[in-house]
Amino acid sequence: MNAAASPRRLGRALVVLVLAAGAVVSVVPFYWMIVAATHSNSELFHSPPPFLPGGNLLRNLVALEDSIGFSRVMLNSLGIAVVYTLGSGLISAMCGYGLAKYRFRGRGLLLGLVLATMMVPFQVLLVPLFQMMASLGWVDSYQAVILPFLANSFGIFLMRQTFLAFPNELIESARIDGAGDLRTFYRIVLPSVRPQLGALAIFTFMSQWNAFLWPLLMLNSEDKYTAPVALYTLVGGTHVDYAGLILGSFLATLPLMVIFFLFQKQFVSGLLGGAVKG
Amino acid sequence: MSTDSLTSSPSVAAPEAALRRARPRVRITHWAFAGPAAALFVFFFAYPLGASLYQSFTADRAGVPTWVGFEQYQRMLHDPVFWKSLGNTGLLLVIQVPLMIVLALVLAGILNQSWLRFRSSWRIAYFLPSVTMLVAYAMVFKVLLKTDGGMVNQVLGWLGAQPVDWLNNPVWARVSLIASITWRWTGYNAVILLAGLQAIPKEQYEAASIDGAGPIRTFATIVAPQLRPVILFCSVTSTIGTLQLFDENLVLTRGGPDNATMTPVLYLYKIGFDQLDFGYASAIAWAVVLIIGVLSFLQFRFFGNAEREKR
Numbered sequence: 001m002n003a004a005a006s007p008r009r010l011g012r013a014l015v016v017l018v019l020a021a022g023a024v025v026s027v028v029p030f031y032w033m034i035v036a037a038t039h040s041n042s043e044l045f046h047s048p049p050p051f052l053p054g055g056n057l058l059r060n061l062v063a064l065e066d067s068i069g070f071s072r073v074m075l076n077s078l079g080i081a082v083v084y085t086l087g088s089g090l091i092s093a094m095c096g097y098g099l100a101k102y103r104f105r106g107r108g109l110l111l112g113l114v115l116a117t118m119m120v121p122f123q124v125l126l127v128p129l130f131q132m133m134a135s136l137g138w139v140d141s142y143q144a145v146i147l148p149f150l151a152n153s154f155g156i157f158l159m160r161q162t163f164l165a166f167p168n169e170l171i172e173s174a175r176i177d178g179a180g181d182l183r184t185f186y187r188i189v190l191p192s193v194r195p196q197l198g199a200l201a202i203f204t205f206m207s208q209w210n211a212f213l214w215p216l217l218m219l220n221s222e223d224k225y226t227a228p229v230a231l232y233t234l235v236g237g238t239h240v241d242y243a244g245l246i247l248g249s250f251l252a253t254l255p256l257m258v259i260f261f262l263f264q265k266q267f268v269s270g271l272l273g274g275a276v277k278g
Numbered sequence: 279m280s281t282d283s284l285t286s287s288p289s290v291a292a293p294e295a296a297l298r299r300a301r302p303r304v305r306i307t308h309w310a311f312a313g314p315a316a317a318l319f320v321f322f323f324a325y326p327l328g329a330s331l332y333q334s335f336t337a338d339r340a341g342v343p344t345w346v347g348f349e350q351y352q353r354m355l356h357d358p359v360f361w362k363s364l365g366n367t368g369l370l371l372v373i374q375v376p377l378m379i380v381l382a383l384v385l386a387g388i389l390n391q392s393w394l395r396f397r398s399s400w401r402i403a404y405f406l407p408s409v410t411m412l413v414a415y416a417m418v419f420k421v422l423l424k425t426d427g428g429m430v431n432q433v434l435g436w437l438g439a440q441p442v443d444w445l446n447n448p449v450w451a452r453v454s455l456i457a458s459i460t461w462r463w464t465g466y467n468a469v470i471l472l473a474g475l476q477a478i479p480k481e482q483y484e485a486a487s488i489d490g491a492g493p494i495r496t497f498a499t500i501v502a503p504q505l506r507p508v509i510l511f512c513s514v515t516s517t518i519g520t521l522q523l524f525d526e527n528l529v530l531t532r533g534g535p536d537n538a539t540m541t542p543v544l545y546l547y548k549i550g551f552d553q554l555d556f557g558y559a560s561a562i563a564w565a566v567v568l569i570i571g572v573l574s575f576l577q578f579r580f581f582g583n584a585e586r587e588k589r
Contacts, residue, residue: 012393019388023403026465029418030406032429036421045427047435091315098311110312113319120327121522121570123543124563127333127556128326151318185311210412212525213543217551228413232529235420242421249414260409264402268469 037247044243056243064244072223073230074251080145080215080226081208085201088152092200093193095151096159097185101171111160117153123213130217140220149214155200162196163189199266202259209256227252334560343557350561360562363533363540364569366452367521371573374456375516379509381460382467387497389468390475401472404465412462416529419458420445423530448538451531455539458526463519467512474508475501510581514574521570542566 036044039054064070098104099111129148138144166189174184190197212228219225225233231248234241260267309316334350336343354360388394389401407415422429423444431441444454478501486496523541527533533540533548542562550559 015388015391016394019385019394019400022385023400025461026404026407029415029422029461032422033418044421045424047427047432049427049429049432091318094311095315098309098313102308102311104307104309104312106309106316107312110316110319113316113324117319117323119571119574120567121518121543121563123522123524123546124330124560124567125323125326126330126546126563127550127560128329129322130551131329131556132322132326147318148322151315151322156315181310212413213547228411228525231413231417235417235529242424245417246421249411249417253410253414256409256411257406260405268473 033246033250036243037250039243041241041243057247060241060243060247063241064248067241067244068225068230068234068248069223070230070248070251073225073227076142076224077209077227077252078255080142081205083142084146084150084208085205087146088150088155088204089197089201091150092152092155092159093190093197094185095156096161097163097189099156099160100163100166101168114153114156114160117151118157122149126213126217133218139218140224141218142224144218145211145215145226152204155204158196158200159193162193166193195266195269198263199269202263202267205259206256330560330563333557334564335557337557338555346557350558351565353558354561354565359537359540359545360542360565362537363542363545366537366539367523367541369452370456370459370520370523371517374459375513375520377456378460378464378467378516379512381464382471382512383509385464385468386471386475387501389472401465401469405469406465407462408466410462412525413529415462416458416526419454419461420530423454445531446535448535451535451538455527455530458530459520459523463516467516470512471505471508474505478504506581510577513581514577517573517577518570521566521573542569 034053035050037060038057039050040056040059043050043054043056061070095110095114099107099114125148133139133144133148136144170188170192171184174188179187210228211226212232215226216229216232219229222230222233227248231245231252234245234248333343335345335347337346337349338344385404389397389404394400410418423431425431425441425443425446428444430444435441442450444450482500483496486500491499521541522543524543524547527539527541528544528547531539533544543566546559546562546566549555549562
């Protein structure tokens with residue numbers, strides 16, 4: 001009795017109450033997405049609005065498939081994100097390793113370029129990159145979406161920091177065993193930085209999955225759209241299929257949530273990316 | 279190849295020279311690992327960077343880009359829409375970023391309390407918004423905030439309030455944008471700040487409480503100084519993100535109504551790719567680069583100084 005009335009417990013209860021209110025605000029839109037995605041358009045804006053999931057999921061899914069070819073668009077997004085993640089991960093690891101463990105002419109310049117890329121917003125490159133892609137005849141192609149950002153400065157920097165801490169003795173002993181540079185890299189070095197590579201892969205996958213502005217500029221034909229571009233075209237018309245829009249948004253977010261729940265640890269360390277030392 | 283190996287990293291090169299005679303093996307030149315990235319950077323970063331700087335000093339004259347000196351930059355200074363987009367960004371920087379950082383700090387402080395139960399569940403609940411796809415969450419808010427029949431207005435209706443024209447009124451459109459961004463990014467920043475808090479040794483809190491310091495004093499003397507670099511990280515990344523804002527305001531309002539949610543990047547997108555005015559779009563892009571540089575520098579000075587004094 002006395003304990004319950006003590007000001008400290010009351011204070012803590014209040015804090016938990018505020019915390020809960022904030023958490024509701026955070027999470028309710030997700031619940032509402034499920035509700036909205038399973039109702040028809042007219043039910044959605046009916047008064048009172050629906051609070052429980054409805055039975056219109058299948059019909060919304062079919063409508064979404066008809067209007068923007070949703071499965072195709074998701075596969076496009078997935079393919080682009082996977083290729084980008086693998087390609088830029090490999091290039092980041094190689095470049096980070098080269099910068100950390102080799103001395104060559106122009107190393108300082110390259111490191112400077114990497115840091116500059118991190119600081120310069122990519123929008124400054126939009127116009128010239130667009131013109132380059134146009135003159136290469138790459139507009140409306142997947143390589144135009146992937147290639148310009150394949151050398152990822154954040155990834156290179158992260159891998160360089162990782163490899164700076166990598167013991168030279170391991171590299172040396174691989175050489176003593178007769179392994180060449182490439183073999184040493186693939187057999188000894190890469191496997192031992194798997195956690196960092198994983199965190200980087202999650203980070204790059206997410207950034208490519210979210211990418212909107214550049215794919216919007218580059219992709220013109222509907223069958224090549226990525227998910228965000230296709231979803232965006234849905235709001236353009238006069239008659240907007242809101243339920244389909246929410247269903248598409250939810251499904252497009254789902255892969256990110258799955259990755260988050262599967263790899264929480266790597267997720268957070270990838271996101272911290274040097275914000276907190278040690 | 280042989281000259282390159284002379285310049286190789288000494289620690290790696292030392293045993294190598296002795297072993298070279300013993301066993302032949304595949305050797306590659308020393309820039310080979312960095313080569314692909316370097317080529318990509320030159321082609322897709324250095325060249326377009328130079329090109330965009332050059333273009334910002336040109337204008338289209340009868341289909342030919344012509345050197346016009348600072349004309350595009352002068353035009354920018356007299357362009358009310360550009361100024362409005364900067365003003366909107368300034369508003370976000372002054373209201374949204376501090377609001378979000380303070381909320382994130384409070385949240386991180388609460389999540390760091392040892393008495394709190396289900397701490398990881400709370401953390402997940404707050405972090406979840408930052409796992410949504412950018413365009414998707416903007417879509418969700420667009421539908422939630424729909425004027426007629428949108429969920430937010432329906433709830434307001436039950437509370438006896440009039441429906442608000444969230445996305446078509448200049449003031450409310452900005453409020454909607456601020457609310458959306460804050461929803462998406464507060465938990466993200468809180469998790470980063472929480473990691474910073476957890477890096478502070480527990481003994482320091484204990485020492486403070488033995489010395490009789492209350493929570494506010496503990497925060498001011500122990501937490502704030504050590505959290506400074508993390509707060510700096512959060513505020514710099516949020517500032518840069520705000521200056522590059524595009525997805526959210528394009529989806530929510532397309533920069534409207536009456537450019538109330540126009541941002542420099544959305545504006546340069548429209549100038550460049552709706553009006554195909556590449557020179558002017560490049561000039562706006564460089565203005566954004568300049569502003570990001572100056573603001574980041576100021577924040578480093580502001581938050582960095584005290585740390586340097588301490589050391």
